[in-house]
Amino acid sequence: MPxxxxxxxxxxxxxxxxxxxxxxxxxxxxxxxxxxxKAEGDDRYExxxxxxxxxxGDGEVVIDGHGMAMFVNxxxxxxxxxxxEGDRVFIASIADIRAGDELTYDYCLYDGDDDAPCFxxxxxxxxxxxxxxxxxxxxRAEAKKKKxxxxxxxxxxxxxxxxSGTRSATRKKP
Ligand SMILES: [Zn+2]
Numbered sequence: 684m685p686x687x688x689x690x691x692x693x694x695x696x697x698x699x700x701x702x703x704x705x706x707x708x709x710x711x712x713x714x715x716x717x718x719x720x721k722a723e724g725d726d727r728y729e730x731x732x733x734x735x736x737x738x739x740g741d742g743e744v745v746i747d748g749h750g751m752a753m754f755v756n757x758x759x760x761x762x763x764x765x766x767x768e769g770d771r772v773f774i775a776s777i778a779d780i781r782a783g784d785e786l787t788y789d790y791c792l793y794d795g796d797d798d799a800p801c802f803x804x805x806x807x808x809x810x811x812x813x814x815x816x817x818x819x820x821x822x823r824a825e826a827k828k829k830k831x832x833x834x835x836x837x838x839x840x841x842x843x844x845x846x847s848g849t850r851s852a853t854r855k856k857p
Contacts, residue, residue: 685711687751687786694756694803698785705780711763712786714772716749721794721853728851732797736853739770742794745853746772757812758787760805765856772856793817795852814857 685705692698705711714737719727721738724745728734735748752774755763762778763786774788791814792799799812811818 685709687711689751689754692756692785694758694785694787697754698787699751699755700785701780701782703782705776707776707779709776710766710773711776712752712755712774713750714746714748714752714765714774716746716753718744718770719747721745724853725849725851729849731851734795734851734853736851737765737772738793738853738855739767739772742853742855744770755786755788756803757790757801758803758805759789759801759808760803761787761789763788765854767856789814789857790854791817791857792852793855794850796849797852799852813852814855 686702688700688702689697690700699712716735718739721743724734724736724747727747728736735753736745737748738745755774762776762780762784763774764777765788766773766775774786780786787803790812792812793814794817795813801808801810801812809815809818813821
């Protein structure tokens with residue numbers, strides 16, 4: 684595996700940078716960490732703005748990221764992608780990376796209750812770390828909630844209760 688370093692990043696806090704040139708198609712890191720259930724992940728990260736959960740397979744099992752790979756930042760125009768092999772997740776380059784470049788992949792977040800704004804600065808930035816499908820789902824859910832709130836307000840002036848418990852946004856292979 685190529686040599687990498689964690690240092691401060693313009694995208695977010697700390698990031699993972701290449702110390703040598705990495706050709707396209709190279710496996711650079713494994714997403715290591717404890718395997719836990721999605722429910723356990725929600726408990727662990729309740730009320731925390733950032734999670735390091737990575738959904739494996741059907742998403743019932745998540746990896747609670749611990750190690751170098753958890754520092755790799757999101758970008759909407761990334762130079763890496765994730766690669767599942769059984770229950771293991773690897774990060775591999777999808778472009779030639781030069782020494783000094785920051786490694787990024789698309790988090791494709793899903794299932795979270797918090798906003799996850801993106802500051803990657805790429806031309807095609809979608810402004811969020813959620814996957815495009817998840818953003819569509821969220822805007823449909825938002826419209827439905829608004830409609831229900833209007834109906835409820837018409838009926839008795841009460842606003843509907845929101846569901847309790849927050850879900851933690853989870854990273855996913857696109
Ligand atoms: Zn972005």
